[in-house]
Amino acid sequence: MNIAAKSLEAAEGRSFEDAAHFDVMIVGAGISGIDAAYHLQQDHPERSFAMLERQATFGGTWRTHTYPGIRSDSDLHTFGFSWKPWKKKAIAEAPLILDYLDQAMTEQDLHRHVRYGHELLSADWDSDAARWTLHVRRLVDGREIDVTCNFLWMCQGYYEHREGYTPQWEGMEDFEGTIVHPQTWPDDLDLTDKTVVVIGSGATAATLIPAVAGKCRHATMLQRSPTWFAPRPTNDEFQQTLASLELDDDVYHDIMRRRVLKMQQEIVRRSFEEPEALGEELLAAARAHLGPDYPLERDFKPSYRPWRQRLALIPDGDMFQAIRRGEASVVTAKIKRFEAKGIRLDDGSLLEADVIVTATGFNLLPLGGAEFRVDGETVRLPEQWLHNGIMITGLPNLAWTFGYLRTSWTMRADLVAAFVSRLLSHMDAKGVRSVTPALREEDRQMEPRPWIDPENFNAGYIMRGHALMPRQGDRGPWVNTQNYYEERESLPAADLEDGTLVYR
């Protein structure tokens, strides 16, 4: 039986009417929600919990995206869970990731906790009762139901799953071919003999180009400006040697994770301290695939330092190889407008296309698009402050799992889970029912800064989302560093009695 059918079967008939109150409600059954549920179950087996998920099955991102070749852009040793060894190739396609998540949920008996096809619309906190009432829409019949919980753990990811971000270009309606966004890829799109133009040069474009090259007439990556890519051999000697030693799976997984983290730490350090040398190495790796005559400076040398956006790994340089074979190419130019037969570029030339893929990113959706009210008052997120990048001022008993953008997402999901677990134990020990982050007297004059420092990370969806998100400050616990190597020390040691958490 396939995974989706299994999930739906597990979910069948399971709604919230049978048990309307839970100690903890986890929103989202993607990689973060599954991780949260695992840790909660391990550390607080006495607490009842459920997971509510809008989609018909688990997996989140790995279910939503079905475009050709869909795969991770970081290694699965660190993108996978700390508690479930990953034994396959480092960069993995969505079906492998979904299979891994399915196994993890089965082993931990998590499937039965998820209510699929349930969307959180809004949440009301009642200070007297110290509980959230969640207003949830059941997608199967459109009915709205209320469920309550003491603690709300938002693991809903960061973007609108139903629709990707497509900029509006002049003349789009004149184009006679098909325009698709990778996030809503039509099952029946046949690219045979089609000229395909992919707009964008992020990880999605780098995945799509080699996946469709050779299967369509020609594939072009149209980019406004270049992106850094890191070709990486899938035939990893270190991994093979390790595998041949017949180590316990846990030991193998642990060594692989440590190695990846060490290598990434070194790349991050170099991206700040010696960006030119690092850039030259990346260019040399690209040159090895593309040959000596390729105009690398034009297409693959960005103006920003490496790692300011996620450095996309390309297994065996497959995108470069497709270019070298002549099945794909890159055009670095600005779009003037769409026309009937393709895209008119700034230099006046026409880039012909039958299919245009807008690999232009996401629409950021703070906290799953739900509205939050506390004692009847709406809480406006942009007026609030992030506490350790996990909790939010003004919102009691609520944690939010937002992972890392450079290091694998799940490395932070684990740290967040440990923090929440410790907080719940601390509340038990104090005998309190609620915790709310609040500024101390000395924090009140802090200059608000965007939730993620644009100097540090400037991906489009992050930049577009600044005005929608809570802010960060200039001192702990109000900073959101997005730095694994700092937070692996600071989060486990975070003081829960530093005056920034108000307990009742």
Ligand SMILES: Cc1cc2nc3c(=O)[nH]c(=O)nc-3n(C[C@H](O)[C@H](O)[C@H](O)COP(=O)(O)OP(=O)(O)OC[C@H]3O[C@@H](n4cnc5c(N)ncnc54)[C@H](O)[C@@H]3O)c2cc1C
């Ligand atoms: C194509 C692609 C490739 C990526 N590759 C990597 C990678 O290699 N490494 C890496 O570290 N990161 C990668 N990322 C980032 C990736 O999104 C995260 O790492 C991770 O999958 C996010 O998991 P999540 O569970 O937090 O969120 P999601 O995967 O977004 O899952 C959230 C779930 O919550 C549900 N939900 C949202 N709102 C509501 C609501 N109101 N009510 C009910 N349910 C709701 C959604 O339906 C969804 O199933 C990639 C992202 C994309 C899009």
